[in-house]
Structures are given as structure tokens and as C-alpha cells.
Amino acid sequence: MLSTGWFYWAMLSAVFAALTAIFAKIGIQGVDSDLATLIRTVLIMLLLSAFVAYTGKWNNPLxxxxxxxxxxxxxxxxxGASWVCYFRALSVGNATQVAPVxxxxxxxxxxxxALFLGERPSLREWLxxxxxxxxxxxxxxKR
Incomplete structure (x- = not known):
């Protein structure tokens, strides 16, 4: 049976990741992919800062x-490296190719x-x- 807590958030992550690919593919048209990544990162920082402040979760990171x-x-x-590579791939490839890879x-x-955290997926999970x-x-x- 599914543990709804993690599965719910993981499904939302998948939905937002899918939207990320679509919105990014449209948004990088005519823009350098590295500049687009920077803009996206700044916007994420602003959004998360507001979210943390609003929810009262701010603690001194020091x-x-x-x-x-x-x-x-x-x-x-x-x-950061993943985002730079992802946006570069989207700038030259189709979203339907880039996102699955x-x-x-x-x-x-x-x-x-498995190697570093000692997690042991079941045979079904490995399949x-x-x-x-x-x-x-x-x-x-390629065909």
C-alpha cells in the first residue's frame, strides 16, 4: 500500500518537474540557456525566501x-550543474527527448x-x- 505522505509530495514534484520542462522550453527561445538558468535560480531564491519567511521557518543558518x-x-x-546541463539540452533538443533522459x-x-546510503531496494523495485x-x-x- 502507498504511504500517502511521501507519494503525494513525490507526485506533485513530478507534475512540477514536467511543467518545468514545458515552461523552460518555451522560455529559453531566443535566450542563452545559462542566462535563463540564472534568471530561474534568482526567481526560485526569491520565492523560497518568501515561503520560508511566511511559514515562520527561518532559523539562523550559521x-x-x-x-x-x-x-x-x-x-x-x-x-546548479544539473540545471545548466538541463537548460542547455532543452535549448538544442526536444522536451520529449530531454526530460526522459x-x-x-x-x-x-x-x-x-545503495552504495552510499546502504538502502536496499527490493527485487521488484530494482526491476x-x-x-x-x-x-x-x-x-x-537513434534509428
């Missing part, structure tokens, strides 16, 4: 442990989570992950 800072910094660098990250997350990987290869394969 009080966070060094380990938290290290891994949030690494995550930010990976996110980008989702190969699902396969990589499973492998990395689903392999199917996603196969789908990405099918989409990327």
Missing part, C-alpha cells in the same frame, strides 16, 4: 553543523543510495528501476 553545510553545498553544486537520474539515485533505464535507452537510441 548555527547549522559543518556537515550540513558541506552536504548542502555539494547538493547545491550538483543542482534527465530522469535517468532515478536509476543513478537507486545505485548511489522497475531497470525498466526506467531501459526506457531511457529506448528513447535515446
Amino acid at each position: 548555527h547549522l553543523p559543518a556537515r550540513t553545510w558541506l552536504f548542502l553545498t555539494l547538493s547545491a553544486l550538483a543542482t 534527465d530522469k535517468f537520474s532515478l536509476v543513478l539515485v537507486a545505485v548511489f543510495a 522497475g528501476i531497470a525498466m526506467v533505464g531501459g526506457g531511457v535507452l529506448l528513447l535515446a537510441w
